[in-house]
Amino acid sequence: MLPLLISSQIREADAWTIKNEPISSVDLMERASRAFVGWFINHFPERNERISVYCGTGNNGGDGLAIARMLHQHKYQNISAKAARFSDKSTADFDVNMQRLHDCGLDIITINKGEIPTEDGHIIIDALLGSGLNKPLEGDYKSLVDYLNSLQKTVVAVDVPTGFFADGEVPPDATVLNAELVITFQQAKINFLLPESKNHIACWETVNIGISEEFTRSLNSAYQYVEEKDIRKILKHRKPFSNKGTYGHTLVIAGEARTMGAALLCSSASAYAGAGLTTACIPGNGLTALNSYMPELMAIIRDGDTLPDIDWDKFKSIAFGPGLGTDENALELFAYVLTNYNKPLVIDADGLNLLANNSTLWQALPPGSILTPHMKEFDRLFGTHTNWWARLQTAKQQAAERNIYIILKNDYTITATPDGKLYFNSTSNAAMATGGMGDVLTGILASLLSQGYTAEQACIAGVYIHGKAGDELALPNRMNVVLPGRLAQQLPVTMAKLMA
Incomplete structure (x- = not known):
């Protein structure tokens, strides 16, 4: 059986892998982003496609910055990276990937509080908020997600669509960035397998990022996926x-x-x-x-x-x-x-x-x-x-x-x-x-x-x-x-x- 983990267990498994592999958190992020990009380029091979990567300032946003850099290195010609600066805080791994993106010569557009960007991309990669979300979107994030949904673009979410809870009760009126595809890390999130997901996720694919399977099994999750x-x-x-x-x-x-x-x-x-x-x-x-x-x-x-x-x-x-x-x-x-x-x-x-x-x-x-x-x-x-x-x-x-x-x-x-x-x-x-x-x-x-x-x-x-x-x-x-x-x-x- 494949264990299905709740959000707190996912963080625990990440931390165990970082400590015991060992691997730095930013290198684990690099590995996850590389797995995402490997799947993405096989299914969206057109290098002239206009792609906008929307990033928050947490680790999901760090994934997004790394993904933008890797797509640029794979000769995608029209990559636009956009960072939503709705908070003064950012994670250390986000900051590292921000610098790496600068170093490879790709400009980053900052979205400040109260701003809504102009969007002309054909594909949106959603790396705004990840699996740690535990309350409905409000304020600037809600406004941005409502705007992006109104454009009816092809959305590919990184790990979890912004606004969607990986587990727990999904509010019926939740604002979610609706995804044509979710490329999720290591395992499906439990709520992907429940009917509340149908309005927000057309399909999902998992990519292996090397999290210890032995450790995830030791967590004795109540939720199991039959293979x-x-x-x-x-x-x-x-x-x-x-x-x-x-x-x-x-x-x-x-x-x-x-x-x-x-x-x-x-x-x-x-x-x-x-x-x-x-x-x-x-x-x-x-x-x-x-x-x-x-x-x-x-x-x-x-x-x-x-x-x-x-x-x-x-x-x-x-x-x-x-x-x-x-x-x-x-x-x-x-x-x-x-x-x-x-x-x-x-x-x-x-x-x-x-x-x-x-x-x-x-x-x-x-x-x-x-x-x-x-x-x-x-x-x-x-x-x-x-x-x-x-x-x-x-x-x-x-x-x-x-x-x-x-x-x-x-x-x-x-x-x-x-x-x-x-x-x-x-x-x-x-x-x-x-x-x-x-x-x-x-x-x-x-x-x-x-x-x-x-x-x-x-x-x-x-x-x-x-x-x-x-x-x-x-x-x-x-x-x-x-x-x-x-x-x-x-x-x-x-x-x-x-x-x-």
């Missing part, structure tokens, strides 16, 4: 002399007359993800659809007010809720499951709604169960939130207090674990934003539990595989929409590639 190598370590190969019983039996309790699609998608995903057997507990009028859709699936029929006769010991996992409804029959069925089954459940959709509306159900929820809410379902379960950072803290708290796993779905789906960790997923794409995709994820999770994966392994690997299958369908084929049924069929291929 492919992590999934390769989790997934288990099928072994010789195994049989269907080796890979467990999943029970999917889902579907109503008008929502059988949810049961079909969830059950098929369980089978495609590798469960040895999958049984769908569905209403009788859905049996023909089930047999037609996927004959490999078995069925337990539930009708009307009569609870189904279930041999609980047969099942290694249960997925509960997709398309089930929330009437009295569904509530009675949920209570029936909780009374008789003590292994972790995977709960989605109407199962989550039943939990939200009936607090007594929580008391019987088996430890290690997995909840898979989207934003609205999460707020129904745990109260209204006004921002995603607050949702992260609630997810971490609730997972620990209730000894459960919470999968909070978004572009970088987050898994909260009972030990206080938050795992951000690195796969998926917008083509997957279609109804039924969550039903497939639920089936994958239950399937992995049936196969003997721990709840934590099932969450981390299941979310990754789900997104990876969507990526394999959408990105190479330039598909605008990936349908969930097609994604379920892709699962064996995706998993085989990851285990190759």
